[in-house]
Structures are given as C-alpha cells and as structure tokens.
Amino acid sequence: MAGTGGMWARMRQKPFSLWVIAGGLVYMALSLLYLGLPFAIMGGILAGGGFLLILFVFVAVFLIAAAFSFRQKRWAYVLAAVSSLVLLVLFGSFLLGSASNPADSGFWLSMSGLPALTLVVIFSILSLRSAKTGLAQKRYLASPHSTGGLLTLAVIGFVIGGLVAGAIGSAVIGRLVATAGESADVKIVKDAPSAAVPFNPATFHVAVGGTVTWLNTDSTTHTVTSDIGDSVAFDSGSLTTGGVFQFTFMQAGTYPYHCTPHLQMTGTIVVG
Ligand SMILES: [Cu+2]
Structure with a gap:
C-alpha cells in the first residue's frame, strides 16, 4: 500500500x-x-x-x-x-x-x-x-x-x-x-475497396445521350475516374459519403472506369 x-x-x-x-x-x-x-x-x-x-x-x-x-x-x-x-x-x-x-x-x-x-x-x-x-x-x-x-x-x-x-x-x-440510393444508377457500396462488386451494378447500360448518376454510400472517400486512354474522359474528384457524380454519355461505346485511391475498384458503363 x-x-x-x-x-x-x-x-x-x-x-x-x-x-x-x-x-x-x-x-x-x-x-x-x-x-x-x-x-x-x-x-x-x-x-x-x-x-x-x-x-x-x-x-x-x-x-x-x-x-x-x-x-x-x-x-x-x-x-x-x-x-x-x-x-x-x-x-x-x-x-x-x-x-x-x-x-x-x-x-x-x-x-x-x-x-x-x-x-x-x-x-x-x-x-x-x-x-x-x-x-x-x-x-x-x-x-x-x-x-x-x-x-x-x-x-x-x-x-x-x-x-x-x-x-x-x-x-x-x-x-x-x-x-438517395434509390434514385442512383450506380452505387459505390459499403466497404467498397474490399468488395467483390465495388460499383453496383458492375456494368451499367445507358442509351446515347443518357446521364449516369453515381452515389457514394461508403464511409470512405472514393472517385469515379475513366481509365486512361478513353476518348471520353470523366473524373468525379473526391466523393465523400453521400457524394453524387453525374456524367452524360454522347457517344456509343464501352467505358471502363476505376477509383483513383483504390485501383482494385473497377466498373464499366456501356453506352448504346
Ligand atoms: Cu475508392
């Protein structure tokens, strides 16, 4: 003591x-x-x-x-x-x-x-x-x-x-x-960096002239960034939780994209 x-x-x-x-x-x-x-x-x-x-x-x-x-x-x-x-x-x-x-x-x-x-x-x-x-x-x-x-x-x-x-x-x-998730086309899912399908759906179809809406439902910051070499380039910049990104596709084609901080996160937009 x-x-x-x-x-x-x-x-x-x-x-x-x-x-x-x-x-x-x-x-x-x-x-x-x-x-x-x-x-x-x-x-x-x-x-x-x-x-x-x-x-x-x-x-x-x-x-x-x-x-x-x-x-x-x-x-x-x-x-x-x-x-x-x-x-x-x-x-x-x-x-x-x-x-x-x-x-x-x-x-x-x-x-x-x-x-x-x-x-x-x-x-x-x-x-x-x-x-x-x-x-x-x-x-x-x-x-x-x-x-x-x-x-x-x-x-x-x-x-x-x-x-x-x-x-x-x-x-x-x-x-x-x-x-908001109910009206988004593509959702960034929870724990996306380790998810099998980080962008859901992994492949999204849209008509020419159509607009795609992404929503980040994860608790981590992500981006929606077109792969290098695409004729159509898009980049959302940092999307925090609840962050929304929209892009209008004017040309038919297949557009793969990824998340800049997490390169294993990939998705595809098919236009036309
Ligand atoms: Cu990410």
Missing part, C-alpha cells in the same frame, strides 16, 4: 504539461496502430506502397517521444514537437478532408487527432523553453489549475462536443444516403 501511495504522490508531482505531451502522443500512437494493424495483418507491413511503414514509424517515434518527455528529456520535447508537426503537414489535408464529413470513417481521428497534436506541439515547445529553469516554475506548465489546464480542458471539451455532433450528423447522413 505504501508503495502505490508513494507512486501516486510522485505521479501527482509530475508537471501537468508532461501529462499533456505524453497523453497526446500515446493517444495518437494507439489510434494509428488501431488504424494500421488490420491492413498490416491482411497485406504485410509493406502494404499500401510503404504507407503503413510510415504509419508505424510514427507510432514508434510518438511512443519514444512520450516516454522520454515524461522523464523530462529535452531532446524528447523536440522530438514530440517535430514529429507532430511532420504528421500534421503530411496528413493535415487528408485529416481535414474527413473532418468535413461526420459519416467518414476517419472522422473520429481527424476530430480528436488534429487538436491532440496541436496541444502536443504547444506544450512541448513551452516545456522546452522552460526546461532550464524547471517546469515547476511556470504555473501553466506545472499545474492543471492554470491557463494551461484551462486550454487543455477546452480542447478536450471541443473534441467531445465534435464527436457527439458528428455521431448525430453521421446518422442523419446515413438516412439521407439510403433514400
């Missing part, structure tokens, strides 16, 4: 900023691991053209930075700030994209990851600045009862609020997509 009591006392003496840095980094590492592990188990560590490897490097770097920031190593503050910034720069636009659609499968990560990493950057830079004099000297770094604590609380509140609003929005979008 005395041992655990002593441990708690030591934990409580840890400057508050270290909890924020380590907590934010561990949360991100676990999130990335949760995201990447299924793909790694399915396709090996080199799946996705090295994308997974980059993901796991971030996991390792985040965990190292978290552990040594907690021990007040100055280089670890630098590592924490730099690695967080690099992730924000590399995947910021991707994260912002899924943050704009609550029905997107990446919404929770964007909603929580962007604020968490921002907090890590702020607190690791401030901790580095005060490392020489000691974090205990700065109240906003030492104690949760401070502006630093208020900022953290505000960010956590923002994230929880965003996730709750997102869950409601996601349900609404789901209902709207189900209704």
Whole structure:
C-alpha cells in the first residue's frame, strides 16, 4: 500500500504539461496502430506502397517521444514537437478532408487527432523553453489549475462536443444516403475497396445521350475516374459519403472506369 501511495504522490508531482505531451502522443500512437494493424495483418507491413511503414514509424517515434518527455528529456520535447508537426503537414489535408464529413470513417481521428497534436506541439515547445529553469516554475506548465489546464480542458471539451455532433450528423447522413440510393444508377457500396462488386451494378447500360448518376454510400472517400486512354474522359474528384457524380454519355461505346485511391475498384458503363 505504501508503495502505490508513494507512486501516486510522485505521479501527482509530475508537471501537468508532461501529462499533456505524453497523453497526446500515446493517444495518437494507439489510434494509428488501431488504424494500421488490420491492413498490416491482411497485406504485410509493406502494404499500401510503404504507407503503413510510415504509419508505424510514427507510432514508434510518438511512443519514444512520450516516454522520454515524461522523464523530462529535452531532446524528447523536440522530438514530440517535430514529429507532430511532420504528421500534421503530411496528413493535415487528408485529416481535414474527413473532418468535413461526420459519416467518414476517419472522422473520429481527424476530430480528436488534429487538436491532440496541436496541444502536443504547444506544450512541448513551452516545456522546452522552460526546461532550464524547471517546469515547476511556470504555473501553466506545472499545474492543471492554470491557463494551461484551462486550454487543455477546452480542447478536450471541443473534441467531445465534435464527436457527439458528428455521431448525430453521421446518422442523419446515413438516412439521407439510403433514400438517395434509390434514385442512383450506380452505387459505390459499403466497404467498397474490399468488395467483390465495388460499383453496383458492375456494368451499367445507358442509351446515347443518357446521364449516369453515381452515389457514394461508403464511409470512405472514393472517385469515379475513366481509365486512361478513353476518348471520353470523366473524373468525379473526391466523393465523400453521400457524394453524387453525374456524367452524360454522347457517344456509343464501352467505358471502363476505376477509383483513383483504390485501383482494385473497377466498373464499366456501356453506352448504346
Ligand atoms: Cu475508392
């Protein structure tokens, strides 16, 4: 009992900023691991053209930075700030994209990851600045009862609020997509990248001058893009959940198409 009591006392003496840095980094590492592990188990560590490897490097770097920031190593503050910034720069636009659609499968990560990493950057830079004099000297770094604590609380509140609003929005979008699905010609199905028929129906027939309507019912962003070399070129750009694309075919022919981020997703339009 005395041992655990002593441990708690030591934990409580840890400057508050270290909890924020380590907590934010561990949360991100676990999130990335949760995201990447299924793909790694399915396709090996080199799946996705090295994308997974980059993901796991971030996991390792985040965990190292978290552990040594907690021990007040100055280089670890630098590592924490730099690695967080690099992730924000590399995947910021991707994260912002899924943050704009609550029905997107990446919404929770964007909603929580962007604020968490921002907090890590702020607190690791401030901790580095005060490392020489000691974090205990700065109240906003030492104690949760401070502006630093208020900022953290505000960010956590923002994230929880965003996730709750997102869950409601996601349900609404789901209902709207189900209704819209009845009028679409070709549906991008749920879990399309691993589906046998990602574009349903796989082959759609339309008369010359007819318009085809695609609807994305998946929780991931996809595109409807004509295969290279076609005389008739079409490209929907990114379609998030509920996204609709229409194209009018003026020439008879067979038009194969695919999804740009998932090349295994293919379909065909037959005109005439
Ligand atoms: Cu796709």
